[in-house]
Amino acid sequence: MRETQREIVSALKKEEDSEEDSEEESQAQLDIWKYIFGFVEQAVVKCAIELGIAEAIESNGGPMTLSEISSTLGCDPSLLYRIMRFLTHRNIFKAIPTNTGTNNHGYSYAQTPLSRFLMRNDKHSMASFILLESSPVMLAPWHSLSACVLANGNTSFEKAHGQDVWKYAAANLDHSNLINDAMACHANLTVPAIIEGYSEAFDGINNLVDVGGGNGTAMSIVVKACSWIRAINFDLQHVIAEAPEIEGVEHVAGDMFVQVPKADAAFIMAVLHDWKDEECIQILKKCREAIPKENGRVIIVEVIIEEEGNHDKLKDTRLMLDMIMMAHTNFGKERTLKEWDHVIKMAGFSTYTVKSIKNTVNFVIMAFP
Numbered sequence: 001m002r003e004t005q006r007e008i009v010s011a012l013k014k015e016e017d018s019e020e021d022s023e024e025e026s027q028a029q030l031d032i033w034k035y036i037f038g039f040v041e042q043a044v045v046k047c048a049i050e051l052g053i054a055e056a057i058e059s060n061g062g063p064m065t066l067s068e069i070s071s072t073l074g075c076d077p078s079l080l081y082r083i084m085r086f087l088t089h090r091n092i093f094k095a096i097p098t099n100t101g102t103n104n105h106g107y108s109y110a111q112t113p114l115s116r117f118l119m120r121n122d123k124h125s126m127a128s129f130i131l132l133e134s135s136p137v138m139l140a141p142w143h144s145l146s147a148c149v150l151a152n153g154n155t156s157f158e159k160a161h162g163q164d165v166w167k168y169a170a171a172n173l174d175h176s177n178l179i180n181d182a183m184a185c186h187a188n189l190t191v192p193a194i195i196e197g198y199s200e201a202f203d204g205i206n207n208l209v210d211v212g213g214g215n216g217t218a219m220s221i222v223v224k225a226c227s228w229i230r231a232i233n234f235d236l237q238h239v240i241a242e243a244p245e246i247e248g249v250e251h252v253a254g255d256m257f258v259q260v261p262k263a264d265a266a267f268i269m270a271v272l273h274d275w276k277d278e279e280c281i282q283i284l285k286k287c288r289e290a291i292p293k294e295n296g297r298v299i300i301v302e303v304i305i306e307e308e309g310n311h312d313k314l315k316d317t318r319l320m321l322d323m324i325m326m327a328h329t330n331f332g333k334e335r336t337l338k339e340w341d342h343v344i345k346m347a348g349f350s351t352y353t354v355k356s357i358k359n360t361v362n363f364v365i366m367a368f369p
Helices: 002-036 039-051 053-060 066-073 077-089 127-133 136-151 156-161 165-171 173-197 217-225 277-290 315-328 337-346
Strands: 094-097 107-110 207-211 230-235 249-253 265-269 297-305 351-356 362-368
Touching: 039 053, 039 077, 039 127, 053 066, 053 077, 066 077, 066 107, 077 094, 077 107, 127 173, 136 156, 136 315, 156 165, 156 315, 165 173, 173 217, 173 265, 207 217, 207 277, 217 230, 217 249, 217 265, 265 277, 277 297, 277 337, 297 315, 297 337, 337 351, 337 362
Parallel strands: 207 230, 207 265, 230 249, 265 297
Antiparallel strands: 094 107, 297 362, 351 362
16 A cells, blocks of 8 residues: 555656656747847847937827838838837837827837937936947957857957957047946946935045046036035046046046045946956055045945845846956956955955945945055
8 A cells, every 4th residue: 555655656746747847848948049039139229229219209209100200210111110019029118009000000109218228318328338238349259258268268358359348448449438438327327326325425525536437427426416525537548538527526547556546435336347356456455545544435336246045136137247247358257245355355444334226236335444
């Protein structure tokens, strides 16, 4: 009798395992297409930005029919319809049923919160970031990613372009400006969230230096929100030469590996992940030298990769950013908290705090001398 029960249990277990394997196989057959055609979403979104679809609908003040959009943009309506069908399926634009006839395919199209990120001149735009990552310069290194892994240090970007991303940007100002415009998008999204969710980070600061601040967007937001702060936007000469004048912000050219301008506090956002540990430590040491030993602080804004077992809605994005660091920098990476602890302490800081920032991939790490 016992033997029969064991046989029944074993048979049921095998049946369950078989059903589970079958479900996994079915799901795999669906999922594999995402990887075959993974590039398509980025390419179509880039197309929408270049056409100016979101701007056309926004300027109209409300939904537009296909013929109205195609007339405004001067493009083929039948091709535009296929683009809009793709984008509305992904909820980037909203399709509203109409009774305007077959030429409009029965729909008009409206903006969504997501489509507004595609407007180049909107303060929350991420268009320049998309245009950077989808540019031929930034796409080319992905074709050498496996060679980078196998070569143990022969970086993808250098293999594609013959020099690292920073030397390439210095020699190609159009690409440098594309990088700075993309980082301005990042600043426009992240810095207001820091000010709203962690305003105490700026308490007691009279002057602040942004290390690797690009065109000064981050500091322009800070000084507008915190009128008592005078800011220094610090970056390489070719970057500073292109930076616009900003009230309350002084642009200073230099090399963060040599010296950082003196200030009450240093702000460094999305810079340290571009470098290996030894270089991060060197940069942070220069930041520590630039601030007072009493009440000084370095405000580090970076990704923290969660440890295994911890999952949040942005973990996938953070892991993708780590792959971007592998493709686009020499030895850059996104770090776990344990890895951040190492570089911060090795740079000579006595203590630090960590705070997540709502609806962004970033954390604020406040390091104290």
